[in-house]
Amino acid sequence: MAAPAPAQKTFTIGTRKSKLALLQTDLVLAALKSAFPQYEYQIFSKETAGDLNTTIALRDFTTKNLWTEELEELMIGGQVDLIVHSLKDVPTTLPSSCKLGPSMPREDSRDVLVVKQGLSYKSLSEIPAGSVVGTSSIRRTAQLARKYPHLKVQDVRGNIGTRLSKLDAEDSPYTCIILAAAGLLRLDLADRITQYLDSKSSGMLYAVGQGALGIEIRKEDTVLQEMLNTIGDQDTTLSVLAERSLLRTLEGGCSAPLGVETEWVQSSEGKKLRMRSVVVSVDGKECAQVELDAAVDSVETAEAFGVTVADALVADGAGAILEAIQQNKAKESTTA
Numbered sequence: 001m002a003a004p005a006p007a008q009k010t011f012t013i014g015t016r017k018s019k020l021a022l023l024q025t026d027l028v029l030a031a032l033k034s035a036f037p038q039y040e041y042q043i044f045s046k047e048t049a050g051d052l053n054t055t056i057a058l059r060d061f062t063t064k065n066l067w068t069e070e071l072e073e074l075m076i077g078g079q080v081d082l083i084v085h086s087l088k089d090v091p092t093t094l095p096s097s098c099k100l101g102p103s104m105p106r107e108d109s110r111d112v113l114v115v116k117q118g119l120s121y122k123s124l125s126e127i128p129a130g131s132v133v134g135t136s137s138i139r140r141t142a143q144l145a146r147k148y149p150h151l152k153v154q155d156v157r158g159n160i161g162t163r164l165s166k167l168d169a170e171d172s173p174y175t176c177i178i179l180a181a182a183g184l185l186r187l188d189l190a191d192r193i194t195q196y197l198d199s200k201s202s203g204m205l206y207a208v209g210q211g212a213l214g215i216e217i218r219k220e221d222t223v224l225q226e227m228l229n230t231i232g233d234q235d236t237t238l239s240v241l242a243e244r245s246l247l248r249t250l251e252g253g254c255s256a257p258l259g260v261e262t263e264w265v266q267s268s269e270g271k272k273l274r275m276r277s278v279v280v281s282v283d284g285k286e287c288a289q290v291e292l293d294a295a296v297d298s299v300e301t302a303e304a305f306g307v308t309v310a311d312a313l314v315a316d317g318a319g320a321i322l323e324a325i326q327q328n329k330a331k332e333s334t335t336a
């Protein structure tokens with residue numbers, strides 16, 4: 001008699017509960033299902049500390065693992081097999097038993113300007129002096145202070161829907177807010193995008209990993225590693241590896257005022273990764289800036305490129321800017 005068929009293998013995908021997180025998880029689930037229809041998949045969603053704390057400014061959190069830690073514990077415990085994150089929210093150093101798999105194709109990585117409903121400004125340069133821009137990101141705040149010093153910045157927290165409601169509220173202090181294009185595009189809110197921000201249009205660079213998904217697995221899970229290799233995109237994987245290596249080397253974590261912009265360019269020596277990067281002091285007065293190209297074709301060369309750009313930024317003054325921010329933080333936490 002034939003042995004009974006083995007129980008159908010089911011992969012459990014862990015995610016945050018926000019609308020965007022669930023949409024992103026559906027993208028991964030669809031890709032896995034289409035490449036590996038022989039397996040079953042289920043989603044386990046959970047609200048994280050980051051979702052539950054919407055009043056404290058993000059930069060005041062001391063832990064960097066706000067969005068990831070609780071799900072990682074479940075994965076290490078075996079209750080989930082993979083976690084789908086916004087890569088931007090994933091710390092550059094993971095628990096020793098976890099790793100990131102290859103990245104699927106990246107959504108638009110740029111920041112965008114969203115103007116309050118009813119106002120007709122078309123770009124950041126049209127926003128009048130003294131207007132309030134909503135953002136809780138130190139990177140966006142610092143770059144605004146540098147390029148648009150006549151504008152004011154005020155915190156705005158919550159998921160994307162909440163931020164849009166806060167912007168549009170009649171008694172809102174905000175003229176506009178800055179968001180990641182990726183979130184709005186995935187939520188089908190492209191009609192709220194007033195202007196795409198980048199090195200050319202506005203001099204604003206995006207966050208490391210922005211627009212990409214981070215798929216985290218257990219380090220020893222060779223089955224899932226192989227499966228993710230199949231649905232991964234080499235160009236995206238190498239760009240985000242280089243960006244994350246830059247951030248890790250600068251040791252600024254998610255609170256570093258570091259902006260990047262990577263693109264693949266054709267040169268006479270073949271395809272190269274171009275990385276623009278900037279570190280700005282919170283008041284916008286100090287700035288280190290570097291643009292480099294490198295032939296990147298492996299994990300090793302991608303990570304080495306990130307280190308090279310970090311070293312060049314430090315040589316251009318980034319170290320002093322980051323140190324001043326660290327010292328300020330230390331001071332605040334002893335006097336608060």
Ligand SMILES: NCc1[nH]cc(CCC(=O)O)c1CC(=O)O
Nearest residue numbers: 086088179180182183210211212
């Ligand atoms: N920190 C919150 C966060 N994490 C990921 C995204 C958007 C999607 C992405 O960048 O992949 C956002 C919102 C935003 O910055 O507008």
